[in-house]
Amino acid sequence: MAQGLPAAPEHDIVIRPSSDADVPAMVAIYAHHIRRGVGDVADDDAGALHPDDLKRRRKAMRKKRLPHLVADRDGVVAGYAYAVPFRKRPAYRYTLKHSIYVHHQHLHAGIGRRLLPALIEACAAGGYRQMIGYIDAQNEASLRLHEACGFARVGLLPAVGYKYGRWSDSVMVQCALGTGSGDQPATWGRPVEAIVADHDWSGT
Numbered sequence: 046m047a048q049g050l051p052a053a054p055e056h057d058i059v060i061r062p063s064s065d066a067d068v069p070a071m072v073a074i075y076a077h078h079i080r081r082g083v084g085d086v087a088d089d090d091a092g093a094l095h096p097d098d099l100k101r102r103r104k105a106m107r108k109k110r111l112p113h114l115v116a117d118r119d120g121v122v123a124g125y126a127y128a129v130p131f132r133k134r135p136a137y138r139y140t141l142k143h144s145i146y147v148h149h150q151h152l153h154a155g156i157g158r159r160l161l162p163a164l165i166e167a168c169a170a171g172g173y174r175q176m177i178g179y180i181d182a183q184n185e186a187s188l189r190l191h192e193a194c195g196f197a198r199v200g201l202l203p204a205v206g207y208k209y210g211r212w213s214d215s216v217m218v219q220c221a222l223g224t225g226s227g228d229q230p231a232t233w234g235r236p237v238e239a240i241v242a243d244h245d246w247s248g249t
């Protein structure tokens with residue numbers, strides 16, 4: 046654990062799959078961070094996440110064996126994390142990108158430190174091999190969290206964001222899952238042709 050940082054006692058945080066009942070709490074966590082994260086978006090609804098969208102997303106992810114987790118702290122949803130395909134094309138099917146959000150009243154209490162490793166573990170167990178994150182270069186908390194959880198900085202995307210009246214850089218981070226590139230992936234029982242045939246390519 047980091048020196049001098051408060052950490053939540055292990056016993057009051059439970060990491061578990063999210064349920065539909067968690068959706069309002071997750072939407073509220075997201076709404077808080079997205080409002081603060083952009084700053085100059087006039088429309089309050091910009092980037093809003095609607096509960097039905099989140100419910101649909103959860104269902105779609107379950108089908109693909111993708112984890113959608115919450116950190117439950119004494120019965121309160123204190124954070125959530127999930128992973129989605131890195132890219133839609135089948136060549137990238139073993140690679141995920143992820144998101145993690147901790148409730149603003151539970152920040153810096155060790156929630157991220159519990160949630161992110163659980164997400165990594167669940168993704169590795171699902172047979173995925175690489176995990177990618179994009180982090181605002183100014184987001185010290187997220188950079189530190191990811192570094193502590195084994196992510197390496199693999200790229201810098203200059204000026205890809207615009208917020209608070211200025212351009213912002215993104216740092217790309219990556220973590221190998223399981224055996225990473227050390228051996229051949231499992232087949233998952235479905236030939237790639239079937240995955241390609243089933244996929245909706247309209248948005249690709």
Ligand SMILES: CC(C)(COP(=O)(O)OP(=O)(O)OC[C@H]1O[C@@H](n2cnc3c(N)ncnc32)[C@H](O)[C@@H]1OP(=O)(O)O)[C@@H](O)C(=O)NCCC(=O)NCCS
Binds near residue numbers: 046078156193
């Ligand atoms: C990034 C985020 C998920 C971290 O979650 P958290 O529960 O607050 O993090 P933890 O308490 O588990 O701390 C994890 C690490 O982050 C560091 N950290 C946490 N808050 C920090 C802060 N305010 N400033 C600097 N470092 C911080 C800690 O030092 C710790 O690393 P260490 O123990 O190795 O020193 C959280 O800040 C968050 O939800 N931010 C808003 C949304 C966001 O930015 N998501 C990530 C998008 S890429």
